[in-house]
Amino acid sequence: MKLTRIGATLAMTAVAALTLAACATNETPATGGEGQTAGDLTGTLAGSGASSQGTAQTTWIAGFQALQPGIQINYAGGGSGAGRTDFQNGTSQFIGSDRAFKKDEIEAGGFSGCADGSDLVEIPAYISPIAIAFNVEGVDKLTLDPATLAGIFAGTITTWNDPAIAATNEGVTLPDLAINPVHRSDKSGTTGNFTEYLDAAAPDVWTYGSVEEWPIQGGEAAQETPGVQNAIKTGNGTIGYLDNSAAGDFTIASLKVGDKVVELSPDAASAVVDASTIEEGRAPTDLVYDLNRTEEGVYPVVLVSYLIGCAEYADPAVGANVKAYFEYVVSADGQNAAAETAHSAPLSADLQKKAAEAAGAIK
CATH class of the missing domain: 3.40.190.10 (Periplasmic binding protein-like II)
Structure with missing residues (x-):
């Protein structure tokens, strides 16, 4: 969308x-x-x-x-x-x-x-959604399920017309074009939240856990948010993750959560926190949430910044x-x-x- x-x-x-x-x-x-x-x-x-x-x-x-x-x-x-x-x-x-x-x-x-x-x-x-922004000529709508998104960033899904992508995008003409996944090169809380989602929603595909530094080779590394913006904007076949405040006029993928397709929105992002619990063993002033990123109907790739x-x-x-x-x-x-x-x-x-x-x- x-x-x-x-x-x-x-x-x-x-x-x-x-x-x-x-x-x-x-x-x-x-x-x-x-x-x-x-x-x-x-x-x-x-x-x-x-x-x-x-x-x-x-x-x-x-x-x-x-x-x-x-x-x-x-x-x-x-x-x-x-x-x-x-x-x-x-x-x-x-x-x-x-x-x-x-x-x-x-x-x-x-x-x-x-x-x-x-x-x-x-x-x-x-509390902000993390946008999954993409730049694929001729494609202005995209839906991804957790395993497919994880496969793209793990490097196991490498072309835009892969059957896994086509399965959730009926009626969309997907090109025979290489995917260029863009990730942060610097240590980043956005990366930490993005990989935490991949780890929670598709652990069989994303086997690298929740990390703030990108754990694998491949794709394109970009320095901080402006670098990610530039890499997505200037390439064809690019896809990357960045805070919603920086997503500008990029085209944003929707995500499949359970049986529902969820579009990025602030309300759907805040619903993740409401569906989650505060971590045990913390002081009353220490409001740290153990996020439930698989609750149906919420936008699960969310950054909760403290x-x-x-x-x-x-x-x-x-x-x-x-x-x-x-x-x-x-x-x-x-x-x-x-x-x-x-x-x-x-x-x-x-x-x-x-x-x-x-x-x-x-x-």
Whole structure:
């Protein structure tokens, strides 16, 4: 199916305009966090991490600074792995990450910006479908089942007119053309979520597990999201995976889940989280979900990207600012703003309540 959305340039221009307006005035009678009236807080926050959150973070920062112009927030991106390292060494006071910290990583400690013995706050603040984008001349509609998608990226299905692809695309003229599967060359949370789906839905075909670094040779390696975009766009016969916010006007495949064909949509993506459970053995503020990627009717290739901070900061002033920012991000205003610019899925009412409670516990 063909998806048309607001161009990235226009979105960024609109956000830039909002940022300038936020610096010039503070007429919004909302609060920047529990117990904080607009304009009460001051300071600087450094964030980094998931590039998938880039557009959403720009939007959130602009909206938050309209409420709290005394706080300057910088989000450097750099990738999820780099963000987790930044948070552990105290370079970043909060991060975005396309995977949460593992329980053994938390138990090992070493989070220098947190108070001794502090739990972590990990909130699934950015939920986005991972688009399976393709560029095949003459083909503008495609449906793939799990085994076929896994075979394409495992390198066992190599031409577009393969019978496995034809079986789910009746009436579509598929060319005798080599498939060029595009994957990330860098360590990536998007890769981790994509391979987690392949591992869950087609383990007999995808035998490499859930990994953040591409595990096999073949196909085309591309650096970060812009590299994947370029590789898909400039090739014929290409197919790749990328965050929905970066899918632009690419043609997107639908996926077969059970007996149903599911098209990419934010609502179908958020349904995955609602069908899943929080991992056992984590602190009450550590909302890490064990995703159910095979539930019929949901869009299963979804990125759940976390907003991560300390439950208690070594510097209480930093804690107050992070708390206010996190509360804004998970609010209806914050989630709806990100949905407009980044095409993410707003948190469901139940998840929003849990996320607000976790953010409100920061000190």
